[in-house]
Amino acid sequence: MAESRLIQGRYRLLDVIGRGGMGEVWRARDESLGRRVAVKCLKPLAPQQDRSLARVMRERFRREARVAASLQHRGITVVHDFGEHDGVLYLVMELLEGRNLSEVLAGADRARRPMPVTDVEEVADQVAAALAYTHEQGVVHRDLKPANIMRLTDGTVKICDFGIARLGHDIGFTQRLTGTGIAMGTPHYMSPEQISGGYVDHRSDLYSLGCVLYEIATGAPPFDLQDAWAVLVGHRDTPPRPPRRHRADLPPYLERIILDLLAKDPGARLGDARDLVHRIRAGRGGPWPAGTVRRAGRYSGLPPWATGMTTGPKATGTAGRLPLGPDPTPPGAAAGLSGPWTTAPPAAHPEGSGGRPAGGTTGPGPAGTAGTHRTAPRPPAPSAAVAAVLASRHEAGLSLGRLGRWEEAAEVHRAVAAERTRALGRAHPDTLTSRYEAAFSLSRTGRPEAALGEYGDVAAARARVLGADHPDTLAALQETAFELGRLGRHAEAHQVYSAVLAARTRAMGPDHPDTLRCRHNLAFNLSRLGRLEDACRMAAEVAEARARVLGADHPDTLVTQYEVAYVLGLLGHWSKALETYRAVAGARARVLGPDHPDTFAARYEIGISLGRLGRSTEALRLYQGLIDDRSRVDGPLAPETLRARHGLGVNLGRLGRWEEALAEARDVAAIRARVLGPDHPDTLVSRREVAVALGWLGRWPDALPEYRAVAAARARSLGTGHPDTLAAHNDEAHCLEQLGRGPEAVALYRGVAALRQRYAP
Template sequence: MGDSRLIQGRYRLLDLIGRGGMGEVWRARDESLGRRITVKCLKPLGPQRDNAFTGVLRERFRREARVAAALQHRGVTVVHDFGEHEGVLYLVMELLEGRNLSQLLEDNKQHPLPVDDIVEIAAQVSDALAYTHEQGIVHRDLKPANIVRLVDGTVKICDFGIARLGHDIGFTSRLTSTGIAMGTPHYMSPEQISGDAVDQRSDLYSFGCVLYEIATGAPPFDLEDAWAVLVGHRDTEPEPPSTHRAGLPRYLEGIVLDLLAKEPSGRPADARELNRRIGAGRAGRAVAGDAGGHADGGPPPTASRPEQPPSREPRLPSWTRSMTTGHKANAAARQMAPPDPAMGLTGEWIAREGPREDLSTGLGGRGSIPSPEHLARLTGRHHAGLSLGRLGRWEEAGEVHRAVAAEREHLLGPDHPDTLASHGEVALSLSRTGRSADALRAYTQVAEGRERVLGSDHPDTLAARHETAYVLGRLGRHFEAHQVYASVLAARVRTIGPDHPDTLRCRHNLAYNLSRIGRLEDSYRMARDVAGARARILGATHPDTLVTRYEVGYALGRLGRWTEALQTYREVARARAHALGSDHPDTLAARYEAGLSLGRLGRSAEALKLYRDLIDDRTRVDGPTGPETLRARHGLGVNLGRLGRWEEALAEARDVHAIRERTLGRDHPDTLVSRREIAVGLGWLGRWADALTAYREVAGARERVLGPGHPDTLASRGDEAHCLEQLGRVTEAGELYRQVAAVRQQRPRNGY
């Protein structure tokens, strides 16, 4: 927001309250009125071309902000003002002095809140929802963090329209997208999860999840796996709250279970009815529709509810069943209610001139005006693809996004932002499934399209170019990756500043890439500077800070500064254990690198102990054949060899190799590393003829997979030549050494 920290000469930013995917929240002062306020500064649009699309974005922001500002109720956060300052859109709101419900649960050590507090919160929130729903406004992201109890006992709902603003103005990333991706799935209604149109009853379901959590200490489907949570919301009846907390008033349990009905028609008709039921329950009388409000202690509230057996395996909503083939959706797609006008931008894109569509079908050729219903279906399918990706189901996600991209391109044109967003997700799925060359082509297409539509410095354009550089690195084209990273970094420093999280992410990746092109000192200095900046801005134990400190350790190791590398990895491992848990994959990865450093320092006895403990932990977490378990076993074998225990080292290498060959394949890089370790052990045991066979197998496989000029292939040919020397075949060894030297001289021209 500039060095003055003053917006429009009026709003003085004082301290940063929080930062997220959409921007920053500041405690501030209104200099004109002398009152304390909150200012939400949304992520900057950045310089971009003057086109209709930019106008739509700003108009959508103004419309949503006006809607939020028009809400006048004691239970809704007041929006005082909104505007744009130096390319940053901002909202000015009242400053709330209190704790949100998530914080109240944390303060209570995750124990449920007192019943009187729960009922009071329910009454106030239902009254506020009744008011907002009567204004035609649906929140869509109701959760404990968005409900605040002030110090005087007033309860307020926050962020009406804010989540949708993030989507409409293009602030979302894969970590903060709307729909399925928005926040946690623990409070999402079944219709939201399925991508259906939502109304006020979706908010009632989300509020039922909130009440369930503050009444029991956990949400209704408290599962670690996101997919299991989604399936629970969609297919499984929740356990009555009384199974977790005895003594809850029966009327309250009945209300919560009715709010959690799978079908919207099974929930209270509206928030006003909900409020009446809460009031009647407090007064000890029953009202129509209150299954659990009998003052005489009648049957449990679940007695009249038909039981549905839980699904045995997760399944997608019905509308996704035809989406995994990559073909366009059938024209006979089911009808939906008209979408909310704030759902997305697709309905306001100006299509090219061309044949008009038959609006009764919602389908037409390129250049036609697609119906809102059809666009809403595509948006729902796009969100389903995002959900699959977050669950690691990248093949299925790619098929969904490919189908949506084809339809959007047909209906909206290749350069429409929604079309490009779908192509971007296709590229991500290709990258995640190892198809880096295909991902590079897709990201290049997206970057070029966004540059034409949005401009070269737009955040979305830069994000696509950043991904292009990442994929270039995955392909071993590090010099090209360096050029792209450097260009993106310069643009981000220019447009959003050197300390913006996106800028620091780019600098982190550039530091990593510098080490791959041999600029080790530059890599170390940049990683060290990024770690310092992230510690200053995010905190010393923030995961992003620790990721960069991990990279500092790697750079130190490449420089041979193993004592410093060991210290760095140990500090990162301790911080991750505290912040993420001792069994978190990132914690275990830092411990592995600490063991590698010990070995490099000649402290192999200590490394052995570390690796044995790590193998036990990895086996418990990942299983005995997990890739990281086998990596730890490989480290154990290497250090057995360093201690001269070559028979044990060879046995370990053979065992790991056999598992890797079976689970990963004969020519997988990890399998080849183990086969080389077998050759090393054979050589140290004096079995050079057997070692030569193993070295040649490794060299041949690497040449097939990586090419004759790849550094790993050349290293294997060098191993082969050394083995020939040991066998007295000096002439053959010399010829092979000369061939390797000749190829290495050509390496820069080959791009390695």
């Protein structure tokens, strides 16, 4: 299969990203849908291998496909396809960008260290929620371990590898597999009942999760012995050493949870994973230890509060997709749809109930609502069946969003919001959560005005019901500010960001990650208001604080350092900008990988800085390498590949190689017109570059139609008074001058000046 590199005429294998006992995992491209995927291939049988072993392995592989494909949850790897090609079984899954927990623990120097407490809590929360869903479907994983839990760069923790999972209705199949003598689990994480060959159910997974949490909290598994038999005896007979003896700063509630999970008797463990979710969230909502900085939301690669940070392409490099936030459902309630909702806000709820870190808002909400919690009449609670259906549809909407199908996601969330309005009332938090997600989906489909209106309504309703300073209210407000910024209403966005920042500082302190995230967004917005010195100073302060709280190489620290470099460039300090971009690119390559989109984004900005410093030969080499890497990872027609080609063409011109620059600009402009559309801003930038090259070659008659076409297209798409439209008319006037048509040029210059004065803010 590897020789053909193409499976079933559809999945093109690119490179091996993992090997295990059952086979290899390849990074691949789905040629039909144009997306990257992971393809797991079962190892072919070696001549000396036992045929019965091969049959069992194939059966397990098929089983993994069947079990995993039946599960649809944000915390479980999505399976797209399964089949056989040239005698080799393959499984097509979503491509997970991140590291498994075993790799996270090992670190770059291979010295195993415990994870930060907040990360341990985050992993515990998300894995418990995924297990709760899995167990409710009648599936027991039976091989839960750090290597089978991935922490992704989009803020999600996912369980992988259901190769030996058991379906509750398929015990006979399991017995056939275990009868082969193949180990059903990994010794350091096996439950006592697994070891003794007893009955295994969902409580065995809870024990294995206890082992995982013990290891990520202390740096070593509960029975860290070299001899496998000693490990098994430890699980069976020896009480684990309390984890706080290894690590005194571990919260007592978390130690109690871990020890309860590690009970030898299955009946003495927690009842089920849903109970575990509630215990974790109740513990996290308690008082914070003195001097501890709590981190909100989902952490994985990129941190919980910055995943999908919506500060625009210059601040991030990618638009991340965000996971569902904490499930506010109390024990016994049906999917969060029938519990009480008019109580005071929790003291330390980490994020909005929609689960998306804030990025924008419409305004601070109605005056006089701070601290008010009104008890409104509500419809009777829906039946458990209705609650379950709505919760499932809500989850389906989130899944569509994770797949990038934002139009469909918006429709699902709006439909669920309408149903929840009828069942629960318009101001119920679950109704508002659905409306929040609908707004998020609208934003991703390029409808900022519609998203702005929805976020504004949600923010106002949350302020009335939960209070103006409640984290959910602030989340909706921040999203509104982001949409205001997208619409060019930066002064209004500044007011909202400032109000949210004041509220977050009061509630959480100046160094809380949510506060720092809001300060980052405020700094970004200041640069768009033209307050470059203020923006640079604030971004530098946020970068310093994030380095202190999270570490110098943390992805969120690097996001802010990237913004510092960008503003330095706007201020003309290109040497400092180059130095900062290089530091960011190097750190991102180490932390996220050399092929991560954010690493590529920093490399692109290095090229911009080199060009601005007159070092175009170096810039040319950089862009050529970036084009090669972008083409390999994203394809030759991807917008970011074309952006790198545009940079290459600009620097060819700076080196006086205008014929080559013209050919490159024309080719990029033609591709952008096909891929992005003839009036897309990037297409017009390339057409302007065509005109510039024509002018430098002395072909001004040919340049004039290009300049005029760009000006007309910008007027259509951006408006007659937009700065880019006016700049295009200036280009046109300059071209008229070069053609000796002075009176026409003067008239056009005067018209541009009048429009600037008319549309001045």
